[in-house]
Amino acid sequence: MKMVKKHTGVMLCVAISLSLAACGPQESSSEKTSSKGSELVVWEDKEKSIGIKGAVAEFEKEHDVKVKVVEKPYAQQIEDLRMDGPAGTGPDVLTMPGDQIGTAVTEGLIKELHVEKDVQSLYTDASIQSQMIDQKIYGLPKAVETTVLFYNKDLISEDELPQTLEEWYDYSKKTADGSKFGFLALFDQIYYAQSVMGGYGGYIFGKDKDGNDDPSDLGINNEGAVKGAELIQKFYQDGLFPAGIVGEQGINVLESLFTEGKAAAIISGPWNVEAFSKAGIDYGITKLPKLENGKNMSSFIGVKSYNVSAFSKHAELAQELAVFLTNETNSKKRYEQTKEVPAVQSLASDKAIMKSEAARAVTEQSRFSEQTPNIPEMNEIWTPADSALQTIATGKADPKKALDQAAETAKGQMKAKHSGT
Numbered sequence: 001m002k003m004v005k006k007h008t009g010v011m012l013c014v015a016i017s018l019s020l021a022a023c024g025p026q027e028s029s030s031e032k033t034s035s036k037g038s039e040l041v042v043w044e045d046k047e048k049s050i051g052i053k054g055a056v057a058e059f060e061k062e063h064d065v066k067v068k069v070v071e072k073p074y075a076q077q078i079e080d081l082r083m084d085g086p087a088g089t090g091p092d093v094l095t096m097p098g099d100q101i102g103t104a105v106t107e108g109l110i111k112e113l114h115v116e117k118d119v120q121s122l123y124t125d126a127s128i129q130s131q132m133i134d135q136k137i138y139g140l141p142k143a144v145e146t147t148v149l150f151y152n153k154d155l156i157s158e159d160e161l162p163q164t165l166e167e168w169y170d171y172s173k174k175t176a177d178g179s180k181f182g183f184l185a186l187f188d189q190i191y192y193a194q195s196v197m198g199g200y201g202g203y204i205f206g207k208d209k210d211g212n213d214d215p216s217d218l219g220i221n222n223e224g225a226v227k228g229a230e231l232i233q234k235f236y237q238d239g240l241f242p243a244g245i246v247g248e249q250g251i252n253v254l255e256s257l258f259t260e261g262k263a264a265a266i267i268s269g270p271w272n273v274e275a276f277s278k279a280g281i282d283y284g285i286t287k288l289p290k291l292e293n294g295k296n297m298s299s300f301i302g303v304k305s306y307n308v309s310a311f312s313k314h315a316e317l318a319q320e321l322a323v324f325l326t327n328e329t330n331s332k333k334r335y336e337q338t339k340e341v342p343a344v345q346s347l348a349s350d351k352a353i354m355k356s357e358a359a360r361a362v363t364e365q366s367r368f369s370e371q372t373p374n375i376p377e378m379n380e381i382w383t384p385a386d387s388a389l390q391t392i393a394t395g396k397a398d399p400k401k402a403l404d405q406a407a408e409t410a411k412g413q414m415k416a417k418h419s420g421t
Contacts, residue, residue: 038314039066040321043091045074045304051334052325059324065317074304075100081109085311092318096139098130098303102375105133111308113137113319122328126371127343130303133374134212139305140326141343142334146369147195147299148361149289150258150272151265153282161265164290165196165231165297168265172240175264181242184254185267187232188246188393190220190385191300192267194370197228198298199291204373204381215377215414220385221403229392229399236393246393269302270358273339285357287365296368303343303372335359380413 044052049069056067072080074095081104084090096104104110115137120128127141151161162168162183172182186192194202201224206217219225235241244253255272257263259279267288276283288297306322308315324330331342335353341362342353353359372378388406391397397405 036064037066038317039068040093040314040318041091042067042069042306042321043072043077043080043094044069045095046071048338048340051338051340052330053337054333055325055330059321063317063320067321078104078109081309081311082107085109085309088311090309090311092309092312092314093306093322094309095142096305096307097372098127098139098141098301098305099372099374099378101131101138101305101307102133102373102377103379104307105138106376109310110138111310111312111315111319113139113308113322115140115319115323119323122326122345123343124345124348124366126301126366126369127303130301130371130374131305131307139307140322141303141305142326142331143304143338143340144343144362144366145270145302145304145341146362146365147192147267147269147288148358148365149265149286150268150276151284151286152258152261152263153284154261155264158284158286161286162289164292166292168289169231169235169240171264172235173238176240178239178242179262181257181263182240183235183265184241184245184257184263185235186245186250186254187235187241188250188386188389190382190389193228193232193385193389195267195288195297195299196232196291197225198370199295200224200228200293202226202228203370204378205375213373213375213377215375215418218407218411220381220410221400221407225403226400229389229403232389233392233395233399237395241393243394246390270339270341270362273358285361287361287368299365299369300372301366301369304340377414377418380410380417384409384413 049071052069056069060067070091075097077094078096078100081090081094120137123141124144127144131137131139131141162171168183175182187196194204202222203219205213205215206219208214242253244250254266255268258266259276259281261281288299290296306325308318308322312318328344328346331344332347332350332353334340335342339356339358341359347353348363384406388397388402391402392399
């Protein structure tokens with residue numbers, strides 16, 4: 001499932017002081033006794049509960065508890081928690097995108113997790129970092145994803161693939177005729193455009209002395225970002241991208257052109273592997289191309305995690321379940337059922353997993369990726385940046401002016417909505 005990039009829920013900014021019980025990976029015998037007969041509710045992603053079915057059954061048997069698994073779109077779960085949590089009808093464990101962690105912590109919706117170092121070290125650095133705010137852990141990563149390049153083998157062979165984005169421009173120039181296209185991407189959205197802008201030196205937030213995202217240092221309109229946006233604009237201005245892939249319906253148009261055999265290559269993510277396979281497309285998957293400066297196109301790393309609701313009445317048991325579901329054994333089993341690339345470090349070289357072309361491409365592209373910022377201020381970036389990119393794509397604005405306006409808008413919104421910024 002692709003990442004939902006805009007989170008427009010009203011920031012409650014509630015200063016809730018949570019009483020967080022510190023617990024290790026083991027319960028005492030008295031705690032185990034008290035948990036007998038309890039019921040945990042897990043909100044799992046749509047069509048992904050099959051991946052934890054066996055692990056849940058094992059946990060139930062071991063702890064003499066009942067675990068109810070409910071499927072919900074993962075990017076909407078935090079919004080549902082705002083209503084269902086206080087009402088007592090929410091989950092004990094939920095699934096979240098890593099970029100929502102900061103907002104959830106600020107609003108007091110999820111609990112800090114107290115897990116041992118050996119548990120923390122199971123996961124890739126980027127994935128566990130996505131769950132941390134001020135060096136505290138608020139979730140355990142279960143899957144990682146990033147954008148990659150899909151290509152139609154009936155239209156272009158692996159040996160013919162252009163190696164740089166500029167070469168893809170030249171290829172598209174020769175093949176695009178208004179009904180068929182070469183290379184396509186949703187470059188009117190910062191989630192995808194950052195892969196170009198970042199490769200030239202653009203960034204969302206700089207880093208403070210401790211390595212944390214610094215919202216006072218905004219890089220969406222620096223020299224590198226503008227250079228990347230100028231290259232992006234060429235694809236639209238020269239008719240290499242159809243007008244239909246700009247705006248809210250763009251993703252549907254892009255995916256349809258690929259599944260109909262009318263686009264040689266597109267930037268998408270592992271969430272489309274099953275859909276493209278069902279469409280009967282003989283496709284290949286590889287990392288994103290390089291840029292003319294020799295750097296690889298960057299991308300955002302998306303992380304799905306299990307998090308414990310602040311409203312859970314069984315927080316320690318819920319944490320133990322999150323640890324169990326994301327351990328090495330259960331992460332591999334989950335991959336076998338869902339094909340979502342696990343966040344466990346040791347599985348990055350697992351032969352069975354690396355047989356998958358999609359898993360290999362995600363793993364390789366991850367080397368050139370950046371963590372999607374998870375601080376609340378990121379909520380103020382998506383809409384201004386996307387609006388600027390759409391005016392760039394449609395030729396209504398000069399890239400520098402459009403990005404300058406986006407940065408000014410974002411700074412104003414951060415100042416108004418986030419104290420201390």
